[in-house]
Amino acid sequence: MKHDSEILKQIKSYFMRRKSADEAHAFEKKAEKDAFLYEAMEGFEGMITSDIQQAMDELDDRLDSQSNRFLFTYSWKIAARIAAVLTVGLSLYFTVFNSSSNENAVSSNDDEIYEPRNGETQFDTLGTYAFQYQEQIESTDSSSQIDDLDNTYALNDESPIATPMPQAEQNAMATNEPRLKEESTSSNNWEEESVSDENAIALNEGDASAAEVLEKSVMETNSADQYLEQVSGVMSEKSEMKKSAPMVPVKAKEKGLVASPKDGMPAYQSYLKKNLNTSEGMPTGAVILSFEIDRNGKPKKIVIVKSLCTACDAEAIRVLENGPAWAAEDKNTKGTVAVQFP
């Protein structure tokens, strides 16, 4: 089962450097105030985000199997309760039915009305439950049927396996279904995130199967795109403030993948040179991005293969997203670009 929680989402997004500088600071400040979170973050450092997710999924499963024993007895308890309620209801019904139909004919045999024994045919239609209860209890002197059933209920609660109750069990299972559905929808997001994670790793290692992994992510929905758009939105505001930063030569290179800029590499390089906003604090190095290309040649599903710094990553994504079109042979074409910072 996929483990999903708000805090895990935030931690993953922080370590994948998907947060803008401001968001990163807000998260760091939260951690500074919260020793639990701070130490956990220290623990996660040096772990790959997909590894964190995997470890959490495994833990989730272990936790499930730990509490499964409970779930089993719990469903039996529910079943026992439903059965008890049913028996009470039905026996009341039959008691009333009996007394009304026999009112004229049988007025002397009060005992038989309250405690029907094997001879009473009506109880056969109740299924086996009522009989089993009665056999279990062997109550001889109880004055009312309801008291009896309360006892059975209590007994049944403790040893629920004694009497099989398929119908009640089905009921219990049916109510579990909606819960399961909820879980599966909420895990959708995560699949996508971890897929893009895999992309990053695969490409980093120069793995031959990188293309395959990328292909998988085509199938996924586009919420990662939306996220990146948000990030780049924030960044473009920031970069306007940084317009004064000196222009630095920027190099972009192809990495043996199919896509190339529509107007050729030199033109794309000069676009990058012209439009990349850098600030003084940025470290030297390259942000490597991989992406897919949509029908119009616009990069989509951008994944950070090699990160440099939060601000650099976001800026690199911004230039790539807003940049000139790429030439794509078919819809499965992928591209990689290295954006060099001073």
Place this chain on the structure above:
Amino acid sequence: MVQPHFIDLANAPERSDEDLYKEFVETKERDLMAQIFRKHMTLVFGVCMKYVGEKHGAQDSAMEVFERLLTLEINTEIKNFRAYLYVLTKNYCLMKKRGEKVIHIEISDRDMEIATEVHPIDQADKKEKALKKCLDQLRDMQKACVEKFYLSKKSYLEIAAELKLNLNSVKSNIQNGKRNLKICIEGSQ
């Protein structure tokens, strides 16, 4: 008629840890504790990763912490479950790391205070004067890191880039600066 219990469960809003814990104490149902634990499992695992340093060992430790929660003494009163869980996890991992046989973990009120500690700079308006004085007494790098983080609201990465430090020394400078500040402010009062 008795309403089936599980219908309520499905529509119930998220309950607080302390609420769930209270019910757990009464009913001893493992699933309740699992519910609470699942909420904080990410952090528990992270802390275990820090002290154990290896994924499978950390997973085992996290599950052992859960087992420990299940076998808490009945009378254990927990006011702030999250803080309690943090101290429990940390102490458990530390004791296990030292090779001690973990039998009983004492958790004092003081530990809990640390767990929910608020940073001194967050109460700046009260102690502004002392703070300013103490800030000046800090070592250069600590002062720079603390100021940039808390006053200029820069992220670790930005500070690292600006001061040409690596990420870990930025963090330790902030931590040490914070601690020195606290000692200094408390001393001046």
